[in-house]
Amino acid sequence: MNDVVRLATRNDSSSSVRMWQSAAMTDAGAGLRTADFAAWLERRRRAHRFQVRRIPFADLDGWAFEEATGNLRHHSGRFFTVEGLHVVRGGPPVGPYQAAEWEQPIIVQPEVGILGILAKEIDGVLHLLMQAKMEPGNPNLVQLSPTVQATYSNYTGVHRGAPVKYLDYFVRPGRGRVIADVLQSEHGSWFLQKSNRNMIVEAYDDVPLEEDFCWLTLGQIAELMRRDYVVNMDSRTVLACCPADYDEAGALYSDTEVLSWFTAERARHDLRAWRMPLDDVADWVRDEHRIAHVANRYFRVVAVAVEGSSREVASWTQPLFEPVGLGLVAFVVRSFAGVPHLLVHARVEGGFLDTVELGATVQCTPRNSAHLDSADRPPFLDLVLNAAPHQIRYLALHSEEGGRFMHANNRYVIVEADEDSAPAVPPPGFLWVTPGQLSFLLRHGRYVNVQARTLLAILNARAVQL
Amino acid sequence: MNDVVRLATRNDSSSSVRMWQSAAMTDAGAGLRTADFAAWLERRRRAHRFQVRRIPFADLDGWAFEEATGNLRHHSGRFFTVEGLHVVRGGPPVGPYQAAEWEQPIIVQPEVGILGILAKEIDGVLHLLMQAKMEPGNPNLVQLSPTVQATYSNYTGVHRGAPVKYLDYFVRPGRGRVIADVLQSEHGSWFLQKSNRNMIVEAYDDVPLEEDFCWLTLGQIAELMRRDYVVNMDSRTVLACCPADYDEAGALYSDTEVLSWFTAERARHDLRAWRMPLDDVADWVRDEHRIAHVANRYFRVVAVAVEGSSREVASWTQPLFEPVGLGLVAFVVRSFAGVPHLLVHARVEGGFLDTVELGATVQCTPRNSAHLDSADRPPFLDLVLNAAPHQIRYLALHSEEGGRFMHANNRYVIVEADEDSAPAVPPPGFLWVTPGQLSFLLRHGRYVNVQARTLLAILNARAVQL
Numbered sequence: 008m009n010d011v012v013r014l015a016t017r018n019d020s021s022s023s024v025r026m027w028q029s030a031a032m033t034d035a036g037a038g039l040r041t042a043d044f045a046a047w048l049e050r051r052r053r054a055h056r057f058q059v060r061r062i063p064f065a066d067l068d069g070w071a072f073e074e075a076t077g078n079l080r081h082h083s084g085r086f087f088t089v090e091g092l093h094v095v096r097g098g099p100p101v102g103p104y105q106a107a108e109w110e111q112p113i114i115v116q117p118e119v120g121i122l123g124i125l126a127k128e129i130d131g132v133l134h135l136l137m138q139a140k141m142e143p144g145n146p147n148l149v150q151l152s153p154t155v156q157a158t159y160s161n162y163t164g165v166h167r168g169a170p171v172k173y174l175d176y177f178v179r180p181g182r183g184r185v186i187a188d189v190l191q192s193e194h195g196s197w198f199l200q201k202s203n204r205n206m207i208v209e210a211y212d213d214v215p216l217e218e219d220f221c222w223l224t225l226g227q228i229a230e231l232m233r234r235d236y237v238v239n240m241d242s243r244t245v246l247a248c249c250p251a252d253y254d255e256a257g258a259l260y261s262d263t264e265v266l267s268w269f270t271a272e273r274a275r276h277d278l279r280a281w282r283m284p285l286d287d288v289a290d291w292v293r294d295e296h297r298i299a300h301v302a303n304r305y306f307r308v309v310a311v312a313v314e315g316s317s318r319e320v321a322s323w324t325q326p327l328f329e330p331v332g333l334g335l336v337a338f339v340v341r342s343f344a345g346v347p348h349l350l351v352h353a354r355v356e357g358g359f360l361d362t363v364e365l366g367a368t369v370q371c372t373p374r375n376s377a378h379l380d381s382a383d384r385p386p387f388l389d390l391v392l393n394a395a396p397h398q399i400r401y402l403a404l405h406s407e408e409g410g411r412f413m414h415a416n417n418r419y420v421i422v423e424a425d426e427d428s429a430p431a432v433p434p435p436g437f438l439w440v441t442p443g444q445l446s447f448l449l450r451h452g453r454y455v456n457v458q459a460r461t462l463l464a465i466l467n468a469r470a471v472q473l
Numbered sequence: 474m475n476d477v478v479r480l481a482t483r484n485d486s487s488s489s490v491r492m493w494q495s496a497a498m499t500d501a502g503a504g505l506r507t508a509d510f511a512a513w514l515e516r517r518r519r520a521h522r523f524q525v526r527r528i529p530f531a532d533l534d535g536w537a538f539e540e541a542t543g544n545l546r547h548h549s550g551r552f553f554t555v556e557g558l559h560v561v562r563g564g565p566p567v568g569p570y571q572a573a574e575w576e577q578p579i580i581v582q583p584e585v586g587i588l589g590i591l592a593k594e595i596d597g598v599l600h601l602l603m604q605a606k607m608e609p610g611n612p613n614l615v616q617l618s619p620t621v622q623a624t625y626s627n628y629t630g631v632h633r634g635a636p637v638k639y640l641d642y643f644v645r646p647g648r649g650r651v652i653a654d655v656l657q658s659e660h661g662s663w664f665l666q667k668s669n670r671n672m673i674v675e676a677y678d679d680v681p682l683e684e685d686f687c688w689l690t691l692g693q694i695a696e697l698m699r700r701d702y703v704v705n706m707d708s709r710t711v712l713a714c715c716p717a718d719y720d721e722a723g724a725l726y727s728d729t730e731v732l733s734w735f736t737a738e739r740a741r742h743d744l745r746a747w748r749m750p751l752d753d754v755a756d757w758v759r760d761e762h763r764i765a766h767v768a769n770r771y772f773r774v775v776a777v778a779v780e781g782s783s784r785e786v787a788s789w790t791q792p793l794f795e796p797v798g799l800g801l802v803a804f805v806v807r808s809f810a811g812v813p814h815l816l817v818h819a820r821v822e823g824g825f826l827d828t829v830e831l832g833a834t835v836q837c838t839p840r841n842s843a844h845l846d847s848a849d850r851p852p853f854l855d856l857v858l859n860a861a862p863h864q865i866r867y868l869a870l871h872s873e874e875g876g877r878f879m880h881a882n883n884r885y886v887i888v889e890a891d892e893d894s895a896p897a898v899p900p901p902g903f904l905w906v907t908p909g910q911l912s913f914l915l916r917h918g919r920y921v922n923v924q925a926r927t928l929l930a931i932l933n934a935r936a937v938q939l
Contacts, residue, residue, distance in 0.1 A: 014723030257480030
């Protein structure tokens with residue numbers, strides 16, 4: 008046995024090289040031309056017309072508020088529940104824009120889904136198999152999604168339902184080579200400790216092209232990520248995990264120093280969160296159409312009916328979380344000795360499994376801190392809001408997971424700064440790291456939150472080059 | 474500003490090289506000779522004589538069972554509590570030696586401590602500052618511990634008590650260079666989601682040598698790790714995290730494949746655990762002296778009084794967890810194409826924060842499965858128990874954290890196997906990885922459990938060379 012064993016190379020840099028090659032092709036690949044993409048997506052949108060209507064909770068089908076707790080659940084026990092969460096933050100003092108203790112509704116869905124992109128070398132270049140997919144909370148309903156978005160129920164076949172196309176590549180070994188596979192957290196403010204498996208698998212054999220799917224290069228997806236509301240969140244988080252060896256001469260801090268800073272941030276913060284009955288959540292009120300914060304901040308829980316135009320298309324009702332305003336997610340960027348650095352923020356979110364993850368420099372809904380004085384607002388918010396056009400390296404609108412969130416739209420921005428506006432020695436909780444260092448951390452879970460991952464996907468795909 | 478910034482190299486391999494150099498010096502370093510160590514430790518033991526006596530719970534000072542819950546707690550709210558835990562395992566079917574659902578007592582101590590070893594280059598070789606320290610649960614009371622073992626209360630100074638020597642090196646930046654710093658889990662069967670910061674810091678300046686402390690090379694510590702009950706668990710877990718670039722020509726699986734397998738293991742298992750009143754825990758009974766399982770398996774909760782011989786030395790009482798028998802922790806090892814591989818096991822433990830971590834091939838208390846048929850016992854247990862002397866590459870007894878566990882003694886073993894006894898394609902939940910790959914994972918938390926870390930420390934220090 009021992010004699011015939013062949014060893015693998017532990018670290019294979021070819022995946023990164025091939026990803027950069029794919030990123031270099033922006034106009035066309037072996038499939039759709041980038042210029043033709045919008046028309047193709049529009050055709051897919053028309054092929055399965057959907058209508059999404061807001062409905063009162065009473066019109067939800069199969070969903071009800073549980074008598075004893077007020078928790079919102081499906082009678083089958085499937086999908087997810089909306090419950091209450093009590094959060095207590097210990098550790099360092101919090102700023103005026105943060106609370107030390109609060110209660111809120113939260114989505115509880117304790118299962119690990121798969122977000123998978125199938126890759127295939129075509130004409131010598133890696134192509135990614137992407138899907139036109141409708142999700143009721145997307146502002147334009149149909150966006151570009153990964154090859155597979157599957158819940159645990161989908162892929163274990165516990166529940167009935169149409170089989171998920173291409174799923175086999177991600178759950179059965181031997182059909183492809185794994186390029187990336189890591190559990191990453193979902194939105195910590197809206198989900199309780201939820202994570203999904205982010206996968207890229209390169210198929211060994213020919214892959215049949217199904218309706219609603221198209222092959223795109225990474226460079227083509229980069230072009231689409233410069234447009235508003237085209238590439239969905241699930242695609243973005245998977246692309247953030249793709250191998251990307253950035254060519255960097257060094258960094259302000261060694262990887263060991265970055266890890267040490269992160270460890271200290273995790274150790275000095277203390278997060279305790281426990282589930283509670285939704286009915287008992289303080290400062291939130293329910294009427295026939297929504298559960299909302301008394302000051303109308305943060306988000307609302309609402310209900311929608313999704314109606315398909317044809318027999319083949321399912322109709323259903325479900326609850327969604329709807330933020331109260333347009334969000335802002337921004338990386339402040341500076342070059343040190345010629346190497347671009349991003350200013351990350353160690354964030355506490357109530358639904359994180361492990362205290363803190365790294366977020367973008369700014370992640371907030373500006374409307375929620377509009378009532379605060381400038382000095383009390385989140386650090387660097389004003390820098391981003393007041394940035395001159397020449398400082399803005401990237402700006403596009405993207406929505407978060409449309410299967411759970413209604414019009415959860417964020418302005419994603421990368422802004423250049425200088426020593427005056429963003430010093431080399433930033434406030435506690437912030438650190439300058441390179442894109443390559445974030446990419447190094449993203450081989451592992453629970454380091455980088457989902458919003459920061461969108462911005463890293465944009466860099467990985469070279470939608471912007473710093 | 475930008476012009477004067479100097480960048481760091483992201484990856485510095487010099488720490489690993491210097492650790493190997495330190496490991497090569499086994500007989501003597503700049504301080505104590507290895508041959509003189511036992512006498513030194515004995516002198517330290519005599520200098521602070523301690524007596525540990527078992528006492529009934531009623532004689533605990535400041536500790537009591539809470540009226541409503543039966544939880545055991547200190548009246549000050551300090552230290553830790555003993556509560557109940559209800560655990561439900563989902564995912565793949567469990568074997569006869571595992572339960573799918575159970576209740577047990579658990580230690581709740583939701584704070585992050587620091588386990589820190591101070592390093593210093595002396596005569597061109599890295600030396601580690603180790604401490605002779607008494608812990609009531611150690612079979613021989615005094616063992617070799619890290620420079621610093623500090624709870625959060627210790628290092629934030631929230632509570633009174635003597636200052637912790639050398640603590641500044643680990644909590645104040647600028648006094649040394651960080652060599653390793655990572656949050657690692659503690660015992661998942663006895664602690665609820667506990668983790669500690671494992672740190673190695675190299676001092677910039679001269680370090681005064683305090684009583685009870687000594688400078689040792691990594692090679693000297695390796696010699697001591699071949700002896701029973703000398704190097705304590707906290708030292709071992711920190712040494713498992715030290716930079717160690719193993720010289721390996723490759724591995725059966727690439728790092729990406731190992732990560733993907735781990736991700737799949739985490740995703741396919743499902744662990745739900747919640748705290749419950751200790752009084753309500755099924756199958757466990759309390760009398761005046763202990764809380765024990767009805768079949769006398771697993772462990773007992775007991776109480777001790779610790780009495781110092783001199784005025785300078787504190788006396789106190791506390792509860793401890795006491796396992797019912799000698800444990801066994803064993804790595805099965807094979808060489809594939811000339812490269813040694815360890816057979817890791819993805820383990821579910823009730824107190825893990827995130828479902829599974831990698832354990833050794835075998836981790837159990839053989840007595841707990843003595844009532845089972847051979848086929849129903851933990852995989853590879855019989856291989857280890859029946860190993861011929863020439864197959865045993867390492868064997869020593871070590872105890873677990875003596876501040877919480879009473880005589881929690883394990884036989885730590887590394888056993889060679891062949892294709893017949895441990896096939897290249899192992900059962901589900903097992904995978905062959907190299908020591909270098911485990912070391913790569915140990916830069917990050919919650920991959921490798923504390924028992925497997927002891928065996929990796931033994932390899933890192935070269936107490937055995939595979």
